[in-house]
Amino acid sequence: xxxLTAHLTLHCRRLFLRNYDIPVNIxxxxxxxxxxxxxxxxxxxxxxxxxSTPTQDDVSEIVDYDLIRRVINARVxxxxxxxxxxxxxxxxxxxxxxxxxxxxxxxxxxxDVYPNCDAVGVEVWRVxxxx
Numbered sequence: 001x002x003x004l005t006a007h008l009t010l011h012c013r014r015l016f017l018r019n020y021d022i023p024v025n026i027x028x029x030x031x032x033x034x035x036x037x038x039x040x041x042x043x044x045x046x047x048x049x050x051x052s053t054p055t056q057d058d059v060s061e062i063v064d065y066d067l068i069r070r071v072i073n074a075r076v077x078x079x080x081x082x083x084x085x086x087x088x089x090x091x092x093x094x095x096x097x098x099x100x101x102x103x104x105x106x107x108x109x110x111x112d113v114y115p116n117c118d119a120v121g122v123e124v125w126r127v128x129x130x131x
Contacts, residue, residue, distance in 0.1 A: 004127065008103055012046040013053075017068040025080040026087065026110070033080065039087075039108050040119065043068045045095060046103040063100050071095055084108045084122040092126045103127040 008014075020043075023036035047063050054061035071094045081087045092106045109121035 008046045011050075012048050012102055015045040015047060015063060015065045015068070017041065017043045017065065017072075020069065020072065022072070022076065024076050024087070026082070026084065028082050037110055038112055039084075039110055040121075041072055041091075042105075042107045042109075043072075043091070043095070044105040045101050047100050048102050051100045063098060067098065068095070084110065084120075085124075088122050088124040092124050096126045096128065101128070 020041040021038060022041070024039040025033070025036050026039060027033060027037060045063060045065070045068065052062050071091055075081075075087065075090050075094070081090075088106045088108055092104050095101055095104045095106070104126050105123065107121055107123035109119035111119040113120045
């Protein structure tokens with residue numbers, strides 16, 4: 001375990017969205033531009049315990065994990081995306097705009113590209129400089 005991973009594990013709460021499977025207009029090839037493809041999203045948010053430990057059991061005290069779905073849906077609704085790299089970067093960068101988020105990991109998978117594998121995908125990490 002490297003120092004950053006140890007720090008995030010010890011000092012942050014991890015919020016996650018697993019296997020969020022939605023149709024996305026994505027791809028560089030002509031055949032990919034005629035219909036949406038299934039894309040599976042997995043996202044981890046790391047929020048420091050100091051700013052995410054509720055004292056009143058109220059959603060206003062934490063980062064609401066619904067934020068992840070809203071950010072993904074908003075990006076997908078903007079229209080066709082050529083590359084998974086662009087999709088991951090856009091989602092990660094938007095999530096990092098939230099002042100309480102210290103780090104984010106975003107992965108996308110296209111499960112229907114090749115018949116002889118589970119998926120092809122991309123993963124990206126973003127970490128706030130002062131983390």
